[in-house]
Amino acid sequence: MKDFPGTWILLIGGLFLVQTWVVPAVVGGVTASEWFKGTPEEGGSNMPLSSAQTERAFHSCNRHLATRESGTVLSFAPGPQKSWDIGFGRYIVQASVDIGSAGSESRRRDYLCRVHFAGGDEHDAGNWNVDGIEFSQP
Secondary structure, eight states, rough: TTTOHHHHHHHHHHHHHIIOOOHHHHHHHTTTSSSOSSSSSGGSSSSSOOHHHHHHHHHHHEEEEEEHHSSSSSEEOOSSSSSEEEEEEEEEEEEEEEEEEETTEEEEEEEEEEEEEESTTTTTTTEEEEEEEEEEEO
């Protein structure tokens, strides 16, 4: 490279172009995705908490399980074991449910549920969407 000083100029110019156009385009694309909707004031925490919103998220997970597990008898816990507000209207709920069928013994299953608030009235169940449920091993 010392034989051709123009290589340094091309290298520095290329880095400048990447920093000026490529990086802002990538960052803009990522922050415009579904994960970053909302405002930073909507919070987010890695500490478990209990609030009215986490209770609504818990009930949304239970409604989703009730429709998904038709034909079985479900007995839900009165509240979540832990719940997290991870920001931008997204919540994670850790809870348990007793699952059984008519005439058989029920078994307890722990689950994690990811749910997000889509906007509108918080009391309307249709405004809460379950993104996924994962059960513990039986």
